[in-house]
Each structure stands twice: as C-alpha cells, then as structure tokens.
Amino acid sequence: MTHNPIEAFTELLTEKMKTKRGKHVQDATSKDLYYVIASIVNDKVHPHWLQTQETYNKKQPKQVFYLSMEFLVGRLLESNLLNCGLHDICTRSLKKLGFDPSEVYAQEHDAGLGNGGLGRLAACFLDSLASLSYPGHGYGIRYRYGLFEQKIIQDYQVEIPDYWLTEEYPWETRRADEAFIIHFNGEVLTEESKDGSLEFSYIHTDQVRAIPYDIPIVGYNNQVVNSLRLWSAESPKQEDEFFTTQNARYYHHLDHKNAIEQISGFLYPDDSSNEGKELRLKQQYFLVSASIQNIIMQYKKTSNPSLHHFHEFIAIQINDTHPSLAVPELMRILMDEEKFGWDKAWEITTKTIAYTNHTTLSEALEKWPKTMLQGLLPRIYMIINEINERFCQGIWFDHPELRDKIPELAIIADEQVHMAHLAIVGSFSVNGVARIHTEILKKKEMKSFYQLYPAKFNNKTNGITHRRWLLQVNPNLANLVTEVIGPSWIQRPKQLISLLRHSKDKPFLEKVDQVKHQNKQALAKYIKDKTGILVDDQSIFDVQIKRLHEYKRQLLNIFHVIYLYNELKENPNQHLTPRTFIFGAKAAPSYHLAKEVIKLINKVGNIINNDVDVRDRIKVVFLENYNVSLAEKIIPAADISEQISTASKEASGTGNMKLMMNGALTVGTLDGANIEIRDLVGDSNIFIFGLNADEVLNYYQFGGYSAKDIYQTDERIRKILDQLFQGVFGSNDLEFKDLYYHMLYHNDPYFVLKDFDSYIDTHEFIEQSYRDKTNWLTKSVTNIAYSGKFSSDRTIQEYASEIWNIRPIKR
Template sequence: MFNDKESFKQVFRETLIGKLGKPLEEASNADVYKILGNMIRENAGKNWAETNQKYKVDKDKQVYYFSMEFLIGRLLGNNLLNMGVLEVVREGLADLGFCLQDIEEEESDAGLGNGGLGRLAACFLDSLASLQYAGHGCGIRYKYGLFEQKIVDGYQVELPDYWLQNDNVWEVRREDKQVEVRFWGAIETREENGRLVFDHTQYEAVRAVPYDVPIIGADRRHVNTLRNWSAESITQPSRTFGSFAGTDYHKFLEYKRSVESISEFLYPDDSQYEGKLLRLKQQYFLCSAGLQSILRTYNKLALPIELLPDKVALHINDTHPTLLIPELMRILMDVHGLGWDEAWSITTRMVSYTNHTILSEALEKWPIQMVRELLPRIFLIIEEINARFCGELMSRYPGDQNRIEQMAIIHEDQVRMAHLAIVASHSVNGVAALHTEILMKREMRLFNEMYPHRFNNKTNGITHRRWLLHANPDLANLINQSIGTRWVSHPQEMIGLIKYCEDASFQEQVASIKRQNKLRLAEYIYSKHSVHVDPDSIFDVQVKRLHAYKRQLLNILHILHLYNQIKDNPSMDMVPRTFIFGAKAAPSYHLAKRIIKLINTVAEVVNKDPDVKGKIRIFFLENYSVSLAEKIIPAADISEQISTASKEASGTGNMKFMMNGALTVGTMDGANVEMHEMVGDNNMFLFGLRAEQVMDYYQHGGYHARDIYNGDSRVKEVLDQLIKPGPICCHATEFESIFHSLLDNNDEFFVLKDFASYVETHVEIDRAYRNRQEWLKKSIINIGHSGKFSSDNTISRYAAEIWNISPVRL
C-alpha cells in the first residue's frame, strides 16, 4: 500500500484528485475521511479475497457468529492500527495540514449495537481475525441505531440515529449474494417417494441483500467478514401487484414499508404486539438469510451434506438468533431431503450457545400464535423438537410432571427460546465463573443435570488493540519501553509490569499519562457543559446501559449524601471528585429515564452551589457510545462496577477500565470476582452483599427496605429529598416512582441495603487516593493483570473447546 510517509502523501493526493476532482487545498475533513477510508478498504480488499480463497481451497472449518448486535464503533483508527500504518498516516496527514484525530471524528459510530452484548461481539471479531481463525459475523444492517440521546432540561430525549446518512465507507454491497426469506403463508403436506413433503405457499417474500465489512486482523493479511443483511422488497410493483394505480399499488407500498421495517431499527419497541412481531421478524430474517448464505458457500466445496459439522460451526450470541436451529432443520429436511434424525444430529453438532443473562425479562419467550402465523413451517419444527424432548424427559423422569413443565420448550402458550437453544446445542456457556455457576446450580439446574457435560464457562474479554493500543497510545508506548512489544501478540505477558509497581520513575510516567488523558477529557467536558473540570480531582466514572440492577441510582444517592455533608460542613476535608455518568435508557423504561433526570437534577444543583467550592462536580455525558468511551476510559481513576451481586453476567467495561489503570469499586459480581482473584483485596474496593446473600433474600425473604429507611438517617435524608419540596424536588411527583420503587416495591436490587457499605468504601477511596505512591502501585498492578482479560485469550478457548477450529496460516 505505502511503506513510508512520503509514499502515503503521494498516493493520498492522487486518490483525492482522482475520486473527488479536488486539489488538496479545497479538501474538507469529511473529504479526507472518505478518501482515507476508501484507500484502506480497497487496499485491504486484496488480502480479503486471498483470505476467503484460502478458506475455500483448503476447505477450512469456519465459525459464523450470529448476533443481533455488533457494536463495532468507528473503524478508521482501529484499521490503521491493525494494518500497521497508523503513525505513517498520522504524520503524513499532519504534513498535509490535517489532524488524524479530527478526521476520525468525521466517522459515525456504526449503529449496529447497543451495549455490552454488541461490544463483546465486535471484540470477538477483532480477535478471530488477529489470531488468524476463520470466523465471521452475521448481523443486520440497521438503517437507524438504537437512538441518538439528547438531554433536554435533564430528561432523555430520543432522536433517530441515522448513522448511514453519509454512507459507510467500510461496507460493500453484495447484490449477487442476495437470498429470499419467507414469512406468513400456509404449509401444505404431500407424499413423494414415500416421504412427507412440506410446501410453503401463499407466503410473503423478502429480499435479503448482504453488506460486507472487512474485519482486518492485527497481521494485516488476515481479513474476515462481518456480513450485515438488509431487507428489501422482492420485485417491482408491476411484476407482483399489477398496475401502478389503485389498490394494487397501495398494497405494494404497504408491503414495501413492512419489508424495509425489518432492517430499519435496532430493537424496535416491543411493548406492543406490532413491535414484538417486528422483533421476531428481524430474528428470523437474520437466521434464514445467514444460513442460506453459509450453506451456499458450503455447497461450493462439493462435499456431502453429512460433513457439514466438520466444516461449519454456528454460534448463537444470546437467545436472539435461536431460530437458526429450526431454520437449519428446515433446510436440511425440506431442501436437502434428510430425515429428522440425520438433520438433528447435524444441527446439534454445529450449534453452540452463549447465555448472557439470568434476568427473567432477558430470557426470551414468544407467543405460540405469533410464531405459528408468522413462521408456519418453523413452528411445526419447534413443536416437533418439543414433543421429542418432552418424550425423552418422560422416559428419563417418569411421573415427574413438574420437571417436564419447567423444562419444556413450549409451555403456557409460550416458546422458550433459551430452552430451545440449550436442547439443540452441543455447548452452552456462561460468560464469567460466577454467572456460569449460577446457571448450572440455579437457573438452568435441571438442564445441567440432564446434560452434565454441555455447560462450560468462557469469561468475556476485550480487544486490547482498541482499548489500550488505540484508545491509550501513550500508556501502550510506555509498556513497550518497559517490557518490550511481545505483549501486543501475547497480552498475558503484561504481567511483566508488576515488577515496576513500586518503581518511582515508572509510577510518575503512569501518573503523567493519566493526567494528560484527564486533561483531554476535561477539554471535552468543557466543550459540552462550559464548566471547568479539575484534572487533579478523582475522576469517578460509571458508564454503561441504564438499568436498575446496574444501580446508577446507588451512585447518585451517594453523591447526594456527599452534597448533604458538604452543606452541613462546607469546610470538610475531602479530595475533590468529578463524577461522570454516561448511559442510555430504553425508550419505554420509565424508571431508568427518571434516574437520568435525577442525575441531571442533582448535577445542576451541585455544580452551581457556591458552598461546594469545587469539591464535587457531576456530569452526565449524553449519547454514550464506543467513541465516547475511548475518551472517558483512559482518563478514569475510579471504575464504578456496582451491580447487584448475581445480576451482572460478566461485564466488559470493568476490564477496559482495569486495562487503563482505573481502580474498581464494585460488588462481587460477574467478572469482578475473577478480577479480585487476581489483584486481591488491596487493589480494588469491594462492598455490599455477596451473590449467595442476595439469592437467599430472594428465596426466603427477610429484607425490609423500610427498616433501613427508618433506621439510617442518611438514607432517610436522601430519599426524602426526592419527594419533599426543595432544590432536588421541584415538582412533587417527579421522583415519586424512584422513591416508591425503593420502599413500596421493597428495593428489588438492594440499593438501600448496600448503601452504608458503599458510603464506607468511598471514604476508604478518599484515604487511599491521598497516598500517591500506593495508589499508583495499585493502578500498575491492575494494568499488569488485565492482559488475562484480552478477548484473544477468550477466543482461543472458544476455538479449542467449543468450535474445534485452528488458526489458518496465510
């Protein structure tokens, strides 16, 4: 492509003129981004083609990772890094009068995901390519992302996230790879050559067109594919609906709108029937289109269908893509003519499933009638799977009707997708040791008893290339200077940093890098809020999806308590704190949206109060995204990982903060448990109930939130401020729902129970931060141990223990 700065500048100038007909002097930042992005993608194209050809010629086993989300963020910087030309391009652009950081800001965050589920999938794709595995992503090309969040008068307002408005330079439309997906209609049966044949008639056809994004590995030569499907109308109106006038044309327009809605929005509101139906459509659309494409690729290998499990692995990222199980059965039986037993054997050897939650609302269930009407053939197959599974249960556990009802795939007019995924998979994994233990011993105990070798743990991971090398290059360079560069390809070797944890010179360099990152974030905050931030204050950060179990509420109630202390004693001695929040609440999640309003209300009161004198600053940074996280995480001193113990499956934000030197204040939940095993009590701040205590309260009762309200004056004071007239409560009913969720609903997530412990822990944080050398020692120990949480390690375990794939040497 180009080997040095001068050749880059020459190629860039020529491409700019050739593509846009503009001299360099007239080029805008948007022009530079477009040209640079196209240059990188086109140059990756050769390796992309060679990678795919290698897979085809050698007939390597390939894994296809199905996910409704791929939160890939911006790709320009990450691709430049993986192609080994980041510094060449940075310096070359500077010579041409442009700043690479400004150019990166021209790229929209891809609206293909929402939170941790989608970011994990993106990290996995990066690791698959970087470790040279044949592994691809299968997703949907949403026209609009979740939503663009604006904060207006403290409230969340949702605007359309039209991230494709300026096109996506990284994707390639593959119209020649389109497939047809069918909905509705009827199933007619007939006998042919002694076997029953199922004909799908009167269906509505949808055209699925793939848009491929190259996933460039760290060796730059290995390029995998993220294939996102777009739903389009199948034909022109004149071919299907007759004339362009009258009823036929209106029918076509209605059909077209219905079709395009399938890939229009990420997670349409499912609080009403129409939204639920659209979500089910999306899920089947992804599964059917993806499987048809995969099997078409397999057919080109000219191998018998019986060898399919030896060449293809299918992975379900949470329950959303579970319909690929009955869809694969349909294709194997109805298209390839296999019998049930043969098709079932192939399916169960190909499919593996990752469970991401123990929250009941996230364990998907679909109404029988909806599935039967929308997907008539698929429902028949699910019904047969359930009948055969229940028959097996009756044989194993005769007379145990209660067990059968608890485990059935279809029960009480609902299709339980998690049960279907478990029954039809050869592997079911949790995403942290504690999460997997809870699944095996509690939530999925009956399935674990029946399939004792099926469940396993694969703790989540993050790609250190994006979250350290790209997001925090100064720290990465310091690590290179200290222990060499081998850690970049073997991240667990970051443990070598531990020997520097008490080295005064190394500590000062870490401190200097952290302060520069804090200054950059302070500049960003000033640009958004016009408020100066003290870079010597503790940057205390909680950025993640807004949900009651993640307990942003606990955080803001503690801040309100701190404010009350300052009002009582304006001269109190404390290390200044800058509290930073970032989160989106689902549009229909009213309690979560009220918590956002509360955070912003407290921020407005505190930040303007002269009595505070800079001791506390609070900022809610709107429209939290991957690119915003890249600014926040390197600057954090404290990482708030305070979910109710037993509720967070793993977390990956905790790993990103740890890798960038922040210290964790957290519960013993998710991957926090494994972080604690590595760094010990002295290097993180633990508080609150343990998982077994939480589960005991849920099972046996005994917790009364009002007892804490009546017994702890601090709790009573902050809760009363939510409902009694004053600076926080300007409208009598504004925060009533929060108040009642804690007291009348008995504090489902133990916010009040953990309040005292949380307050004491923050007092400990204040003391610890005053000892600069000890704090830096803790920070370095966390950085050194963080390499274990690289997604490279996680993917290596998936590859060896679940997918049975090996690296492909190019």
C-alpha cells in the same frame, strides 16, 4: 517514489484527493480526508480480503459463523489503520499537511448496529478471530437506524432517530447477486411420499429479499481479513414492476415495500405493542434464515458437499437467545430441502449450533406468544413443537426423576415459546460468560437443564480486544508499556504481567501519572466543550458508563453523590478530595424508572455544580449519547471504575475490563467478572463492597429484607429519600416520587439501600487510598499488568479449542 513511508503516504493522499474528491489537498475538508483515507485503507485491505477467502476455499478448514443481533463495531478507520500498520504514518502525515488527525477520524459516524456489551463483545470477538488467523465470520442485520441518538433537554432523555447511514459508509460492499428469499406467514401442506414419509411444502408466503452487505474485519498485522455480513431487507419485486400495475395497486405495493424494509429498519423496535413484538420476531428469523441459507450454499461449493458432514466443517455460535430460531431453521432446510430424516437432521443440527447465554434476568430470556410464532412462521412452529414433544417424552421415559420438572423445562409452555430452552436443547454447548455467571446457571437458573446435559455447560469469561481498548485509545500509555516491557504484549497480551516488575519503580510510576493526567485534561476539555461544566483535572475521575438499568444501580451511585453533598452542606469545612462523577448511559425509551434516574442525575448535577459551597469539591457530569467513541474518550481518563451491579445480576461486564486495562481501580460487588479481576489483582488492588450473590439469592428466595426498616434506622438514607419525596431535586414535589415509592413500597428490588452503608464506607477508604499517590499508582499498574487475562484473544482461543474445534490458518 520516495522510500520514506510518511512522504509516500502524503503523496498517495494528495493524488487520491484529486482523483476521488476532485480537490487539492490543501482545500480538503476533514470529511474529504476521512473518505480518501478510507479509500487508501480499502485499497490495501481488499486484496488481502480476497486472498483470505481464496485460502479458506482452497484449504477448506472448519469455520465458525457468529450470529448476533448486534455488532457494536464503533468507528473503523482508526482500528483498520492500526491493524494495517498505517495509523502512525497516517497521523503524522495529516499533521505534516496541517490537519488535526483527531478531527479527521471523528468524521466517521459510529455504526448503529448495536447498543451495549452484547454487541461490543461480538465486535471484539471478530477482531480477535481475524487477528489470531482463525476462519471465523459474523452475521448480523444492517439496521438503517441505530438504537437512538440521546439528547438531554431540560435534564430529560429525549430520543431522536440515529440515521447513521445518511452518508456513504465506506467499509461496506453490497453483494445483491448473493441475496436470499425469506418466507413469512403462508400455509404448510403435508404430503405422503412413496416411501411413506411425510413431505412438507410452504405456500402462499410473504417473501422478503435479504441483500448482503459485507464489511472487512482486518486482523492485526497478519494480512488476514474475515467478513462481517449484514443483511438488509428489501422487496423481492423491482421498482419498475410497480409502475406496470394500476395506481391503487401501486400504492399498496409501496406500503408493502415499506413494511418489508422495516425488518432491517430499527435496532430494537418498540416491543410494547404486538406489532413491535412481531417485527422483532421477524428480524430474528430474517437474520437466521438468510445466514443459514448462506452458510449452506457456501458449504455446497466445497469439495465435500454432502451435508452429512456439515458439522465437521461448520460451527454456528448464537449470541444470546435472539438467534435461537437457527435451531428449527437448520432443521427445516435439512429436512424439507435436503430430504434428511428427522434423526439425521437433528444430529447434524445439535452438533453444529452452540449457544452463549448472557443473562440470568428472566425478562431477558426471550419468550414469544405461541400464536404469534405459529401465524408468522407456521413451518418453524411445527418443527419447534416436534422438538418440544420429543424432548418432553425423552425426559418422561429417560429421566423419571425430572418428570415433575417438565412444565418448567418445556420449550412450549403456558402458551409461550421459551427461546432459551430451545437454544439449550438444540445446541451441543451452552456457555456462560463469567465463572460466577456459569455457576449460577448450573446451580440455580438452569439447574434442571444442567442435570439433563451436564457435559454441555461450560464457561468462557468475556474479553475485550486490547488493540482497540489500550493500543488505539490510549497510545501514550501503550507506548510507555512498550518502552519498559517491549512490544510483544501487543500480540501476546498476557505478557502485560511483566509490568509487575515496574509497579514500584518511581520514575515509571511518575510517567504513568503524567499520561493519566494528560488524558484527564483532554476529557476535561471535552466536558467543557460539550456541557459547559468546568471540572478539576486534578480531581478523582469517578466513572460509571453502561446501559441504564436498575440492576446496574446508577441510583446507588447518585445516592452516594447526594450523601456527599448533604455532608458538605452540613459541614462546609470538611476536607474532601475533589471528585468528578462522570456518567454515560442510555435508557430504553419505554423504561420509565431508568429515565427517571437519568433525570435525577442531571438535576442533582445542576444543583451541585452551581452551589458555591461545594462546586470546587464535587462535580457531576452526565455525557449524552453514550457510545463506543465516547467510551474511547472517557476510559483512558478514569481513576475509579464503578461496577456496582446487584450481585448475581451482571453476567460478566466488559467495561470493567476496559477500565482496568487503562489503569482505573474497580469499586464493585462480587459479581460477574469482578470476581475474576479480584482473584487476579488481590483484595488490596480492588475495592469490594456489598452483598454477595448467595446472600442476594437467599433474600430473593426466602425474603427477610425490609427497605422500610433501613429507611427507619439509617438517617443518611432517610434524608436522601425524604429529599426525593419533598422535591428538593425537582421542579416540584411530585418529580421523583416514583423513585421514592419504588424504593420503599416495592421493597428496593435491587438492594440499593441494603448495600448503601458498605458502599459509603468503601468510598471513604477509596478517598484515603487516593491521597497516597505512589501507592495508588502501584495499584493502577498492578491492574494493567493483570488485564492481559481479559483480552478477547484469550476468550477466542478458549472458544476455538474447547467449543468450535477450529485452528488458525497459515497463508
């Protein structure tokens, strides 16, 4: 065997191709190569996976379990190769064999396990936990269908099923012997025990089997491999049992089996009906019940099996309100199965569970109809009701100053169960995800809870894994950084700050510019291949990529584009630095206004891109089916990062961090983590505009804003809205009237028109700044230098020391 690592890898790949796929390597397809390389990675990873678990079993450290309805892991082949130290070797081996590595890596389908920032944050956190050698694992659901695959057909968003498991997923291992039974519906029986206490039993339930599938989470260059355990819902009966019954019963069983499998069928089932709402609630309980049963079973195998000390060895972090049923489920198991009294069970529960809040939007703070929860989960409802009674009584007797607030603080109120309230009351820590977000929670949205529990509230500003979002997706920039400051930033990302010494070094800036231009050329080629649109790779790449929601204000962005178009049509000789506006976003299938915005972006793009008067100066590109893999193509090429949410609405944002880390300059409101970016890089290296959070909240509270007044006084806005009303961008004059009426007759609820003037002025300044290329590159490098603060390694270290009380494990 050769000692040259590339030759050794090539030999291994050649042999594996014969044994795994029955082919000579020269006859292999890209798909064959993907599966064989995944097999090589698994052979390297799995022994470390086993050794990591054995280390945890032997040393019995405190562990954290991260419960989330989403884990947006993206493709894992490249990141696993990178973390194993094989990425460069594999890439060079494939080239040596005559294959295109990017084509091979693209064979992997993005896992349909999440939608947006919440799920991608969870994936980054798992990466950092493993890379920092912390004992921490994820629990989620193995959805067979992702959110949806987005197609743009005649400018409309069309949703088609995202069946991402059509082919074998090489990273998962099914462990049917570690399944658990989950109970729904049924009856609760109460019986008095000999000591006078009440005992509860749960009978006539519908049973679901939760089958775990484990995915290894590979730490960077440290041989630590943690786990992401995903639950799949299956019938507790085996197929052969169905054939022993009568034919009619057989078909009934098949219907029942299908209904059970729907629990892990879809990410975000349509909740516009009661059936959809109930399915979503089933998913949430399915996740927490299977996970907590599993955690307790694993704990009992340790040398300290007494659950009295459970919270000393276990921390459970619930990611947003979706897993809030973890609170009553842990109580249920401790009381009904482990025979603890209420007080002790409550003490253990509230010392074990911590809650991350991700939003101030009332519609995202989940509430379930009381009757639905009572019917579907009768024992869980009883426990929630008891928690609520004790909580409200506690306020009445211990906090008379808050008695009048009881209706708004109660967990059960107005025939609804308020999941955020349950999570706050049942946890020992409540954290926001950016400094301003946490302050808004404390001072406004959850002010009364903060008065009750000031010690619970804390901030943990989000982060992103720099290993994927710089080292993997932008290797040329990463290599350039390593050239000038050395490789230590890869494991200590704050050392990126050393780039400041080079922020005015012209030869270095020229190299940074070359890398950016190469990335823009690659994206321009992708855009041409996918859309047929030819874009100028010398133009400003102005990027907004995120979920489509009114508060994220893609509408403000496209209004700016329309404004520029109108200006150029009126003044064709006006000098304008060429600009390419790039959008990527999915709208929820039932979110009509969001889908209208997507249609508007595409309609405006069609007109501008085909208008000979302006098309060399403005291009508009909407890239369909935005996901992690598409983000990895766009982010390294971006010049401008659009972070333009209505101030106070974006909890943190993580796209702002990814784009900053790749040298894009932020144009944004003082919202979420934009504020912390501004505080680091300084006002001269970011473009801030618009209302601040206090001004927005004052308008909401006291009124005084009139969209119609702005329409009457700003000719630019009046022209744009009139164009919408008159059907200038549509196939008929009714096409965008919903948007027109929403702006003027629903009083522009997210202040698009109010911030328009400031936004336009800021973009004028951006264009002027871009013309001074050296100064622009200095700003870009300054942003990269400060981006190490936003590594998820920093975030996880804060969670570990300030919330979970866990420590890295040395093997």
